[in-house]
Amino acid sequence: MRWPYENKTDEVIHHRSSVLILGGGIAGCMAAIGASIEGDDVLLVDKGCVRYSGAGGSGCDHWESAATNPCSTVSPEELTKAMLDDNDGYNNAISHYIECVEGWDRLQDIEKMGGKIRDTEDEFVGAAFRDEKTKLLFAYDYKARTTLRIWGTTFKPAMAKELKRLGVKICERIMVTGLLTEDGCIGGRCVGAVGFDVRTGAFHVFQCKTAVMCMSRPARVWIFSAAYPGLCEFRPTNCIGDGHAMGWRAGAEFTLMERSVKGEFSAAGRSYPPYMAGNNHNTWYATDLIDAKGRAIPYADRDGNILTDVSQRFYPAKDQPFFLKGGAIDEPLFDIAGPETLPYEQLHEKGYQLPFYADLSELPQEERKVIWGMMVGQEGKTQVPVYRYLIEQGFDPEKHVLQCYGTGWKSAEFLPKERQLFGIPGGFMHDWDLQTNLPGLYCAGDVLFSSDCYGHAAATGHYAGRHAAHAAKNLDYKALTKSQVDEEHRRIYAPLQDQDGIRWKELNEAIAKTMQNYCGEVKCDGLLKTGLEELEKYEQNVLPHLYAANPHELMRLIEVEDVLTVAQLIIHSSLNRRRDCKQAHFYRSDGEAGPSEPFIVVRKTQDGVKARQVSLDFAGDLRTNYALHSLKGGNDSERV
């Protein structure tokens, strides 16, 4: 079958903008908006279409940790401290503080753009989760009121419209494949990027004064399905860690890339689509769960007290200031643990029988309505695939109960060696300006180390964008290095030649199996080094013999080359952490004795991989440093 787009692989298109935004998801769009406010010209480039791209493209139901919203009873300092304490300091204080302080500001911006952030239709008047004055709705802890329920399906289209209104240059369907550095040197200032059109194959060269890296986090490093690659991971197929790969190649610093968890989700065979099977997690909190005989499964607070009323599920325990639930909260420590159904082991002992079911039928009406039709409906990938689908199948939340699979929301079990970058994995290292060690390269959203979720992406996006624009004012354009551009051109287009070459799926499967074998649950130098050798063999022997039939397939192939680079980065990071680190889920069979090392920061140089240690509290005092660095003035001066 003929490829319907024109072949433009011999075309070269040049772009120039003060600020270049790499990625058009939530972080990228908010970065472009933040940068535009400073007045400079801004160009945003996205692999897909800005209206629906990114992990939050199809919606979101919860905006976490907006500690400065008018109803919040928790300060940004308290909330950030809780997140840090929950991980013994192995978390991103800077990015989460920005999230906690500025999340509410960004939500108001999105409202002005046309996104729906409050119950303007008065659907939930009188609900315990609603503030009557502001009409804001809250999730999880109704006393803390730091996480809002939002109509996230309206957000991305609103942002796309705003970008046009602001005059941001938008380049869609272009995959950026590499960063350009000053004099083409590894570790040099970021001066641009290159990429190609995923429909026509045209080559694009971007020159900029500063750039913001917003390309989400890696995926498909350990888990792959040739039959359902689009269902392998939680995020979209094309959120694959291109940013991490090109950053590593350019000499950027990374930390905590050795942190991974046993697989939690893959609908490519095991899990069901997110929030489509019975569960009481996030979107479905705090629905009733029942067993096969219709017996209600008890909820307990963190002290083990069985809750007797639904309303108790939304308030902290006695002597507990607040609890946290949400994307990055997996197995919370006691201090912030919220109500939960009893663990399966206890239920089994008490005679509860599988399968369990999620039961909305006996919830107070407003709790049922806010889950079924709002949370399920506004959360990404739920409006059509879950809400409309189940209704079409005849599901009635007042009559039917939805089966749970396995014993938790993940709806599946994985082997310890089948790992994922879930929760708060590693990413780019940065400073209080969200600038990386590559001068001129800023970063936002899930590319940051220990970062997660929608409000975080929006807050850090705007912050990084305005810093990039501010810095660009005092910078000149630097010449691009022809040899660096030419080498990237050669690398990108090579796979279009050899029709007998290896296709992207075969390579992705091989990388995943290699990582399972050599970089599984328990690490040791012998296995890690062998794994690195195997990956280097793919680099030497396989990359020159790949084939892509058209620019779309080329996109998938270059993504897999990026998976290979990320796998190497993960192994290098693992080699450089010599001791066990519980908070990084990192264990060695050959570990040195002694307390866990703090952040281990790695980067690629001319002379190989270098590592250094950075103290867990390198962010310093949050209020002071935020005041010094945030570039905010005006109505926020009372905060600083």
Add this chain to the structure above:
Amino acid sequence: MSAFEIRPVEAAKPICVDETKCLRCGQCVEACAIDVLVQEAGSVPFAAYADECWYCGCCVMECPNGAISLHHPLMNQPRFVEKKRLTEE
């Protein structure tokens, strides 16, 4: 007797376009962030790379005429029952 064909065996068919309702506007193609849909000039779009679909449903949300529908593979269709059945037995 008509001749047989060799055809690829799909693991799933997520996207279904009703030709009688399709306006050939191409909005579904432009809405797909993963670019799985293609449209030859004036004809009905189809999923050239259906295996890459991440089942977000944005194409369905975007279609102005309800022509496109999303289908989960059999293995991903969860079960639900009438609650009273559980207590009846």
